[in-house]
Amino acid sequence: MPFYFYCTGENQPLHLSQSIIMRKLIASLLLLLSLTSNTQTLSTRFERSGGKETPTYFEIIDWWQKLDQQSGKVKMLTMGMTDAGYPLHLVVVSNNGDYNFENIRKNNKRIILINNGIHPGEPDGIDASMLLVRDIVSNKYKIVDNIVLAFIPVYNIGGCLNRSNNYRVDQNGPEEFGFRGNSQNLDLNRDFIKCDSKDARAFTEIFHLTDPDVFVDNHVSNGADYQHVMTLLTTQHNKLGGVMGDYLEKEFEPALYSSMKKKGYDMIPYVNSFGDKPENGWPEYWDGPRYASGYAALWHSFSFVPETHMLKAYDKRVMATYELMKSFIEFTSSNSSKIKNLRDLTKNTAKTQPEFPISWSLDRSKFKEVLYKGFESGRKPSEVSGLPRLYYDRNKPFEKTIPIFNYFPVKSMIQKPTAYIIPQGWWKVIELLKLNKVQMTQLKKDSLIEVEVYKIEDYKTLPRQYEMHHLNTDVKTSSSMQKIVFKKGDWYIPLNQVANRFLIETLEPQAEDSYFAWNYFDAVLSQKEGYSAYAFEDIAADHLKANPDILLKLQQKRATDTVFAKDGRAQLNFVYQNSPWYEPAHMRYPVFRVVK
Numbered sequence: 001m002p003f004y005f006y007c008t009g010e011n012q013p014l015h016l017s018q019s020i021i022m023r024k025l026i027a028s029l030l031l032l033l034s035l036t037s038n039t040q041t042l043s044t045r046f047e048r049s050g051g052k053e054t055p056t057y058f059e060i061i062d063w064w065q066k067l068d069q070q071s072g073k074v075k076m077l078t079m080g081m082t083d084a085g086y087p088l089h090l091v092v093v094s095n096n097g098d099y100n101f102e103n104i105r106k107n108n109k110r111i112i113l114i115n116n117g118i119h120p121g122e123p124d125g126i127d128a129s130m131l132l133v134r135d136i137v138s139n140k141y142k143i144v145d146n147i148v149l150a151f152i153p154v155y156n157i158g159g160c161l162n163r164s165n166n167y168r169v170d171q172n173g174p175e176e177f178g179f180r181g182n183s184q185n186l187d188l189n190r191d192f193i194k195c196d197s198k199d200a201r202a203f204t205e206i207f208h209l210t211d212p213d214v215f216v217d218n219h220v221s222n223g224a225d226y227q228h229v230m231t232l233l234t235t236q237h238n239k240l241g242g243v244m245g246d247y248l249e250k251e252f253e254p255a256l257y258s259s260m261k262k263k264g265y266d267m268i269p270y271v272n273s274f275g276d277k278p279e280n281g282w283p284e285y286w287d288g289p290r291y292a293s294g295y296a297a298l299w300h301s302f303s304f305v306p307e308t309h310m311l312k313a314y315d316k317r318v319m320a321t322y323e324l325m326k327s328f329i330e331f332t333s334s335n336s337s338k339i340k341n342l343r344d345l346t347k348n349t350a351k352t353q354p355e356f357p358i359s360w361s362l363d364r365s366k367f368k369e370v371l372y373k374g375f376e377s378g379r380k381p382s383e384v385s386g387l388p389r390l391y392y393d394r395n396k397p398f399e400k401t402i403p404i405f406n407y408f409p410v411k412s413m414i415q416k417p418t419a420y421i422i423p424q425g426w427w428k429v430i431e432l433l434k435l436n437k438v439q440m441t442q443l444k445k446d447s448l449i450e451v452e453v454y455k456i457e458d459y460k461t462l463p464r465q466y467e468m469h470h471l472n473t474d475v476k477t478s479s480s481m482q483k484i485v486f487k488k489g490d491w492y493i494p495l496n497q498v499a500n501r502f503l504i505e506t507l508e509p510q511a512e513d514s515y516f517a518w519n520y521f522d523a524v525l526s527q528k529e530g531y532s533a534y535a536f537e538d539i540a541a542d543h544l545k546a547n548p549d550i551l552l553k554l555q556q557k558r559a560t561d562t563v564f565a566k567d568g569r570a571q572l573n574f575v576y577q578n579s580p581w582y583e584p585a586h587m588r589y590p591v592f593r594v595v596k
Helices: 016-041 057-070 101-106 124-137 157-161 198-210 242-262 292-298 314-334 336-352 427-435 500-507 533-546 548-560 568-577
Strands: 074-081 087-093 110-115 147-152 214-217 219-221 230-234 302-309 355-360 368-381 388-405 410-415 419-422 447-461 472-486 491-494 592-594
Touching: 057 074, 057 087, 057 124, 057 157, 074 198, 087 124, 087 198, 101 110, 110 124, 110 198, 110 314, 110 336, 124 147, 124 219, 124 314, 147 198, 147 314, 198 427, 214 292, 214 314, 230 242, 230 314, 242 302, 242 314, 242 336, 292 302, 292 500, 302 314, 314 336, 336 500, 355 500, 419 500, 427 491, 533 548, 533 568, 548 568
Parallel strands: 110 147, 110 214, 214 302, 219 302
Antiparallel strands: 074 087, 087 147, 230 302, 355 410, 368 388, 419 491, 419 592, 447 472, 447 592
C-alpha cells in the first residue's frame, strides 16, 4: 500500500514522490540559508577593526578563496606571475557563475574590470571590493544579469607585502598598509606600455582576456585639502575621441556625478592643482598610455580612476569607493546596449580610419564649471624653516564655482600606413606586441620591399632616470622612400585591426609613450662602425675628388658654419657620413612603414 504523510496545518496527504520533492526543496532552502549565513559571517579585517585597518596580502587572498568556496556567483582565477613571486588573481562575479569570457560576450553582457592596490598604500578599493561582492553574494545588493564584474583583488603584490605604518605619513589611515613601489621598486601606474614588470605583463593578459567595457582603477589622492571625499579622474575625453569621447563627456561622467550626489557625495574632478590655489581651477589630468586609464583608452574602453581624499577618515573613503563602484555598475547596466554599440562602432572605425592623432595640447579658452567645496588657504611662517608655508583652515569652508580646463584639441596627426615591418632582431618589442594580441605574420622568404624610412634627426633625453628609463622626448624625424631587403622571419604588421590605435601610439617615434620614447630602440642612436682619422684622411680626399657633389656640400657647410669650418675632425666625419662606408642603421628608426 502507498505511504502517506501529512503536512503540518493541512489535512491532505502527500504521496511518497511528492514527499521526496518536498524534502529536496527543504534541503535546498537550508543550504541557501547556510550559504547566506556563511557569507554574512565572512567579515573583513576592515569591519572587525571598526574601519581602521586593511588586510594583509595573505588575508586578502584567503578571504576571496573562502568566498569562492561558499558562492556559485564567485570564481577566483589564478593568472600570470608577478615580480613578487606570487600570481595575480582575477575574481569573476556574475549571477549565473559564468567565468568564460567568450561566453560572457556571446551572451551580450557588459564587463567591468576593477583594479585594486596598484599603489598598496591606497587600499580603499581592496576593502570596498570585498564589501561589495559579499553584499552581492548575500543578496544585500543585486546586480542585473547583464553585468559581469572582474576584480583584481590586489595588483601590486610586492608593495602589499612590504607593509608598514610609516608610509604615506600625511594620510589619514588605515593604520598599516603597503608600499607604493613593486618588487622592482617600480610604480606600476607608469608601466602599462613599457611592461618592465611581470606584474604589467600579467595585467595585460587579464585586460585582453576581459576586454572590459568599463575599466576602474581605484586610488587615493594627495594634494590640496578640501571637503570632498571622492574625486574622479576620467580618461581625457578628447584623447578617447570620437563617439566614445563625446558620450563620456556628455552622458557617462555627468551621470556618475548625479548618482553620487544622490548618495550624499559631492564629487569633484581629480584635483590637479599644483602651484596655484584650487579655487582658481585647474587643467584636467592628462592620462597618457603609461597610466592605467590611458592604456585602456587605446583599446576603446571607458576608463576611470577614482581618487578618494587622503585626509578623510579611512572608513569614509572606503564607503565612498563602495558607492561609486555601485554607480558604475548601475549606469553600465542601464546603458548596456549604448555602451556596446559605441565600442563596436569605435573598434570598426579604428580598423579603417586613415589617420590617427598622436599629440594634443591644452586649450585654456574652453572649460567646464563645477562646484568646488574647499577650505580657505593662506600662508604663515613655517615652524621648521621660518619661511612662509601653505596651510588650510578647516574652520573656514567655502563653496565656489570654478573652471576645469578639460579641452585638449589634437596637435598632430599621423597618416596610417598599410603596415609596419619590424626586423625580428627587435624581439623585445615583438614580445610586447604579441602580449597585446596584435595580429602579425612573419615573412616567408627574404623580400625586397619599398618602405617609408624614418631617420631620427633630433631628440632630447631626460637627464635623470624615470622608472628605470631616460625618456626620449621632442623627437624630430625626416623620412624617405627606400627599397630594403627584409629577411625571412621579419614581422609584417597590417593596420587593418582593432589594435591600430595601440600600434600608432607605440610604433610612431614622436608619440609621447612610444617604444622609442621608452628607449626600446636606443641602440640605433649610437654608431657602431667608425674609422681611424689618420688612415681615413687619404680615403676621404679621394672620395671628394671622385664625388664633386659631396665636395660642394662640404664647402657650403664650411661657408655657413664658422664652428664647423674650424673643426677638422667634424669635416672629416661629414665626408664619412656622406660616403658608402657610413652604416645605414645609424639613426635609422627600425620600424618601417609600408605605405602602398
